Amino acid sequence: MISNADISETLSQRLSDSGLRSTPQREVVYSVLLKKRDHPTAEEVFARVKPEMPMISLATVYNCLETLVQCDLVRAVNFERGPTRYCPNLxxxxxxxxxxxxxxxxxxxxxxxxxxxxxxxxxxxxxxxxxxxxxxxxxxxxxxxxxxxx
Amino acid sequence: MISNADISETLSQRLSDSGLRSTPQREVVYSVLLKKRDHPTAEEVFARVKPEMPMISLATVYNCLETLVQCDLVRAVNFERGPTRYCPNLxxxxxxxxxxxxxxxxxxxxxxxxxxxxxxxxxxxxxxxxxxxxxxxxxxxxxxxxxxxx
DNA sequence: TCATTACTTAGAATGATTATTAAACCATAT
DNA sequence: ATATGGTTTAATAATCATTCTAAGTAATGA
Structure with a gap:
């Protein structure tokens, strides 16, 4: 089984490879993607993250998701012009x-x-x-x- | 070669098959798609149609494009979240x-x-x-x- | 420490599209 | 012809997802 520590290690590894920092926001966004792999939208990720981190903003969720996509930990998927969905299946x-x-x-x-x-x-x-x-x-x-x- | 008359015949055929009418707006929108098959956006179609029909509105262009997609004369294509592009290649x-x-x-x-x-x-x-x-x-x-x- | 840079937040702005509504148009029955 | 009812158009407002902006925080490095 993959522990939370492992997850945040892969994450911070990948981030620092790209000259970026591991932050609590990035970690929690990544963890909700791994927890329920149903291709949530940014809004859905936002809703799932909020209980754990009530002060996080939607803009930050967008930023984190974009960051995760940049370092190839997450894939962005689009259907027609619907909201972008996020997928941690590599x-x-x-x-x-x-x-x-x-x-x-x-x-x-x-x-x-x-x-x-x-x-x-x-x-x-x-x-x-x-x-x-x-x-x-x-x-x-x-x-x-x-x-x-x- | 395919004449303008042929084009408007296929068009009005397909439209009436779907219980819709052939209109000058739908004809001119379809004709610009056939004229330059470079996958234009609705705005680009609008710009190409305007010289021929200066009073047409952008909303009508959207409506016509949607209608053409409905009767399978045109395919809508999306890349990421960019504007929808239209393709008459069937x-x-x-x-x-x-x-x-x-x-x-x-x-x-x-x-x-x-x-x-x-x-x-x-x-x-x-x-x-x-x-x-x-x-x-x-x-x-x-x-x-x-x-x-x- | 102080400066630099990265990151987050809240809210405004943007861009593409859809919805609304009134007027114009068309086909047909009278 | 004229009334009738459905279709289509046009102008504009509204919506939705996303990005931008400005200001504040926090980590990093000389």
Missing amino acids: HPHAHFHDVETGATHDVDLPAGLLDQVKAILPEDFKASSVEIIFRGKESPKARGGEPSSI | HPHAHFHDVETGATHDVDLPAGLLDQVKAILPEDFKASSVEIIFRGKESPKARGGEPSSI
Whole structure:
């Protein structure tokens, strides 16, 4: 298991690598992202952080999130023009966005697929990142259990 | 070559299929999208339409673009939280977004790749659309010839 | 210590888009 | 033709997420 101390160590490590400081605000923002990995918006992060740190401001949450993105600890994800969502999953993965519930799920990419996708680029295009976004609806898995009451 | 009459026929066809009317505003908005396929924003479309129709309002441009998206004549594309861009290319394709110039290019998808990408989804996820977005920088091809600025 | 720089806060400002509302327009039934 | 009811447009206000600004705090270094 990963302890709180470990978390703040990776964090302060990455921050100082970029010439930045570890602060209580940055630590608590990062920790709420790790605690519930449901791609929260800045406002949602703000709401989760507040109980632990009531004086923190929304602007600071935005600043911290941006900082975490800068040092590659967090990925920013956008669906259409909705608010930016934040994701601490660093493995290469796609996103599935449920148009009905708004829920967002990580979808692991099999080895090689990303390279295959990158291979479609003309040679003069150098991609620094690739985003794969699915939009749709998740049907509850047809399995034994409660009947779908509709 | 496709004439103006043909264009407005497809347009009014699609519109009436959706129970909507063909209007001069919708026609001129659609025509500027076809004329220069560089993924303009609503503001850019507005600027291009104005000379032809000086009284048109920005709100109407937004409305027309939304209408065209609804009847599948135009695709809306988003990069991060930048303004929505509009693309009349209906073939399945990915997008390359140049982080330096802001230019956007369509990238054709080889047959089968989209299915391959969709295949990574768990069975309970039904994707109605897939977006593939590259972000990066294009190195000018060292060669003569017309620029492929689609 | 004192100066420098980084960081946080509160609130104002911005930018893109959507909502509101009144007027103009159009198709059709009378 | 004219009334009617729905559609579309235009101008402007409102909204939402985000960024900017200014002022205060705190850590760091000469």
